[in-house]
Amino acid sequence: MKKAIQFGAGNIGRGFIGALLANAGYHVVFADVNEQMIQELNEKKSYQIHILDLEKSVETITNVSGCMSNGPEIIDEIASAEIITTAVGPNVLKFIAPTIAQGIEARRAAGAGPLNVIACENMVGATSHLQEQVESHLSEEGKAYAREHVGFANCSVDRIVPPFQGENLLDVGVEAFHEWIVEEPKLKGGTPEIDGMKLTDNLVAYVQRKLFTLNTGHAITAYLGFLKGIETIDQSIQDESVRSIARPAMEESGAALVKKYEFDAAEHAKYIDKIETRFKNPYIRDEVIRVGREPLRKLGPADRLIGPANMAAELGLGRDHLLQGAAAAFLYDNNNDPQSAELQARIQAEGVGPVVSDVTGFAKDSEDYNKIMAAYEKFKSLKA
Numbered sequence: 312m313k314k315a316i317q318f319g320a321g322n323i324g325r326g327f328i329g330a331l332l333a334n335a336g337y338h339v340v341f342a343d344v345n346e347q348m349i350q351e352l353n354e355k356k357s358y359q360i361h362i363l364d365l366e367k368s369v370e371t372i373t374n375v376s377g378c379m380s381n382g383p384e385i386i387d388e389i390a391s392a393e394i395i396t397t398a399v400g401p402n403v404l405k406f407i408a409p410t411i412a413q414g415i416e417a418r419r420a421a422g423a424g425p426l427n428v429i430a431c432e433n434m435v436g437a438t439s440h441l442q443e444q445v446e447s448h449l450s451e452e453g454k455a456y457a458r459e460h461v462g463f464a465n466c467s468v469d470r471i472v473p474p475f476q477g478e479n480l481l482d483v484g485v486e487a488f489h490e491w492i493v494e495e496p497k498l499k500g501g502t503p504e505i506d507g508m509k510l511t512d513n514l515v516a517y518v519q520r521k522l523f524t525l526n527t528g529h530a531i532t533a534y535l536g537f538l539k540g541i542e543t544i545d546q547s548i549q550d551e552s553v554r555s556i557a558r559p560a561m562e563e564s565g566a567a568l569v570k571k572y573e574f575d576a577a578e579h580a581k582y583i584d585k586i587e588t589r590f591k592n593p594y595i596r597d598e599v600i601r602v603g604r605e606p607l608r609k610l611g612p613a614d615r616l617i618g619p620a621n622m623a624a625e626l627g628l629g630r631d632h633l634l635q636g637a638a639a640a641f642l643y644d645n646n647n648d649p650q651s652a653e654l655q656a657r658i659q660a661e662g663v664g665p666v667v668s669d670v671t672g673f674a675k676d677s678e679d680y681n682k683i684m685a686a687y688e689k690f691k692s693l694k695a
Contacts, residue, residue, distance in 0.1 A: 313337045316388055318380060318407050319398035320348045326360055326472045326483035328396045328431050330372050331491065335505040340388050342380035342407075351480050352377030358481030363473075363594035366487075380407060389414025394427045394503060397441070398468075401434040401608075408444035415449060419456040425500025427462040429493060433526065435518055435613060438465040438494075462499035467492040467518040469525055471589060473597040486595055488585070492517045516572040520579075523564040523619040525586050530615050531557045531636030532590060533602035534643050538693040544597040548590040556639075558587060560632035564619035570626050606643045607650040612672040616640055620679060634679055638686035641667060642694065663687060 313336060317329040320341035333339045341352055352358075357373040378385050389395065389411065399407060411428065418426060428445075430437035442463040446454055468491055475484030495502065495510035502510060511517060529544065535556060536547025547553050561583050569576045589595075603609075610616055616637040623630040641663065645651040657666050664675065664684065673680035 314392040315339050315394045316342055316392045317396050318342045320345060320377060322472045322483050324398040325358060326485040327470045327489060328398055330360055331505055331507040333372050333374050339375045341375060341377045342385050344381055349377035349379055355481060361484045362487050363484045364487045385410055386413050386417050390417040390421055390423060397430045401432050401437060404430060404441045405444050408441060409448045412445045412448035415457055415461060416453045419453055425460050427464060427498050429464050429466050431466055431468045435522060436465055438463050460499060462497050464494040464497035465514055467521045469521050471595055471597060473595050486589060486592060488589055520568055522615050523568060524561055524583060526615040527564050527619055528557050528561040528586055529602050530609055531560050533599040534639035536599040537603055537643055538639060538690055542598060544590050544599060544602060545593050547599060556632050556635050560636050563623055563630050563633050566628050567619060567623040567626050571622060600645055603643050604648050605650045606640045607654055610637060610640050610670050617671045634682040635686040638683045639690055641687055642690055
């Protein structure tokens with residue numbers, strides 16, 4: 312039987328990618344450091360996915376097992392797998408890279424066939440990043456083997472998987488919508504047949520469509536909601552003062568995406584409508600503090616807030632609402648989030664202006680810098 316390794320046995324790993332792989336006939340080995348989760352997977356060998364929508368349903372996922380990602384058994388599992396996927400968070404990729412490298416070396420020694428690695432993270436070029444980390448741990452022989460037999464394909468993933476409390480530890484709740492778009496030219500050994508995986512030779516366009524629409528709107532809805540003391544995304548997007556910024560921000564990024572990648576404008580408008588409807592789903596209790604976490608990363612020049620504003624600027628298009636969303640992120644003050652704490656400490660020590668310029672890359676007194684600063688001062692009065 313075909314085997315897949317899913318690094319990350321959390322809600323996203325179980326509720327999205329791992330489930331698609333299991334339904335496609337793979338035996339899915341979930342690799343994680345959570346001993347209780349791994350033990351439960353090996354005892355139950357199945358779990359349930361609860362579709363949280365107007366029409367609720369339950370799906371049972373079978374043919375799964377668990378393996379400690381920091382134990383010796385994972386090397387043998389990688390050596391006999393056809394595909395490796397991840398849902399561990401971008402910052403954890405560097406920690407699993409040495410293990411994947413050891414598995415590749417074991418495959419080389421055994422003369423194993425093709426392996427495809429797909430990092431399913433909310434990060435542009437996540438698999439390429441993982442590939443660099445893996446290659447740094449390979450021998451010269453291992454690198455040569457990997458070039459011929461191991462595909463590293465970037466992808467775009469989209470499914471809201473909120474925290475969920477089921478009857479069993481393994482149960483997970485998800486929205487009905489899901490999208491997994493994979494870079495076909497980078498795959499080795501032919502195309503895997505996985506229902507729910509869409510293949511493309513123009514991944515960058517789809518990655519940015521998702522990052523600059525879904526993730527942009529999600530983040531802005533979270534940061535503005537946080538300022539108003541709103542707890543969840545569905546409640547936040549229903550607030551007209553939030554929606555009056557989040558929706559136009561997605562439309563601004565949409566205009567840039569349509570112009571740059573020649574997406575159909577009417578279809579992209581429907582895509583935005585669908586995303587807004589997903590935000591409003593009352594059965595997805597997605598907390599703004601979860602969506603807003605790691606603000607420094609999300610304020611990076613190529614990420615979901617500043618990235619679309621830069622694209623719009625390059626194309627001579629409007630971006631006022633995107634910049635207002637970015638300003639709200641600089642006011643995200645959550646002591647339980649290390650990046651938020653770091654951001655607020657820097658603002659306290661250096662002043663907001665230098666921090667805005669450093670984090671976004673906008674020169675002091677540039678047009679976009681000034682717009683963020685003006686919105687920042689306006690939003691300070693909104694803080695609940």
